[in-house]
Amino acid sequence: MASLTRGLMVAARASALPARNPRITASVSRRRNIIAGSSSITARRGYATSSGEATTVDPAFTKALDLLEAGTRALEDGDLSKAAKLYRESVEAKESSEGWHNLGNCEYHLQNKVAAVEAWGKSIELQPSADAHTNLASAYVLDNPPKPALAIKHLTSALELSPEDPEIAFNLAAVLESTGQLEPSLTLYKKAQSGGIERAAQNVRNVSAKLIGERAKAQEKDKGNQQ
Numbered sequence: 001m002a003s004l005t006r007g008l009m010v011a012a013r014a015s016a017l018p019a020r021n022p023r024i025t026a027s028v029s030r031r032r033n034i035i036a037g038s039s040s041i042t043a044r045r046g047y048a049t050s051s052g053e054a055t056t057v058d059p060a061f062t063k064a065l066d067l068l069e070a071g072t073r074a075l076e077d078g079d080l081s082k083a084a085k086l087y088r089e090s091v092e093a094k095e096s097s098e099g100w101h102n103l104g105n106c107e108y109h110l111q112n113k114v115a116a117v118e119a120w121g122k123s124i125e126l127q128p129s130a131d132a133h134t135n136l137a138s139a140y141v142l143d144n145p146p147k148p149a150l151a152i153k154h155l156t157s158a159l160e161l162s163p164e165d166p167e168i169a170f171n172l173a174a175v176l177e178s179t180g181q182l183e184p185s186l187t188l189y190k191k192a193q194s195g196g197i198e199r200a201a202q203n204v205r206n207v208s209a210k211l212i213g214e215r216a217k218a219q220e221k222d223k224g225n226q227q
Contacts, residue, residue, distance in 0.1 A: 064094035071102060080109055097127035104135065113139060130168060133158035137171065151175045166195025173203065182211050 071086035084106035091099040104119030117139055120132045137154040140147040155172040162168055173188035186207045193200035 058094070060094040064090045064096060064099060067093060068096065068099055068102070075102075075106070080106055084110060091122075095122070095126060097123045097129065097132075099123075100126065101129070101132055104132070108135070108139065113143075128157070128161060130158040130162040130165065133161070134168060134171065137175070141175065148175050148179050152179070164195070166192040166197045166200075169195065170197050170200055170203075173200075177203070177207060182207050182214070186211065 067086050067090035071083045071090060074080075074083040074086055084103060087099055087103040087106060090096070091103060100119045100123035104116045104123060107113075107119055108116035117136060120136050120139075123129070123132045124136075133154040137151040137158065140150040140154070152172065152175050155168060155175060159165070159168045159172055169188045170192035173185045173192060176182075176185035176188065186204065189200045189203045189207060193204055
């Protein structure tokens with residue numbers, strides 16, 4: 001199986017954090033590419049801000065909302081440890097998908113991978129999101145050893161939630177290719193290419209060539225068995 005962690009490159013959109021930043025579901029966001037053999041996996045990571053649905057009826061919700069916003073301000077100031085502390089206090093006051101999502105992002109940056117995976121999982125339990133599933137998939141790809149089956153599971157869920165997202169299609173194609181699942185990989189690379197992912201064109205050519213080679217070998221084997 002091709003290495004899933006052969007290299008790393010970062011393509012930022014707009015973020016207050018350095019590289020390896022899990023996606024934020026609001027104003028601040030960042031994208032990351034992980035080279036996977038001849039493919040690259042784009043992991044989307046960022047931090048969610050509140051939806052603004054605070055209510056004076058529930059003081060716990062209001063407190064959690066204030067802590068969530070304070071965490072994001074700390075994040076924008078570059079204080080990752082303080083942001084993590086505030087996000088944790090937010091979910092302790094009242095659980096929210098955004099709070100757990102952001103806490104997971106911070107924990108991942110702080111090298112607390114187990115805590116990050118747990119937080120993203122809780123975020124998904126409260127409100128499934130393509131971003132959280134993509135973050136989990138990225139974590140499993142970067143695991144030692146990599147866990148491609150779990151990455152595929154979460155990327156499949158992410159694609160079900162955002163079926164028109166070409167980056168998710170590309171990510172899933174890359175992991176499928178690394179595990180030798182070339183036919184579905186090719187289909188998803190083509191989907192990513194049609195969605196505007198230009199680098200997918202090279203992957204389409206590479207996987208097509210692999211498939212042609214595999215079919216040629218299969219035909220040769222069949223001829224040998226018939227003789």
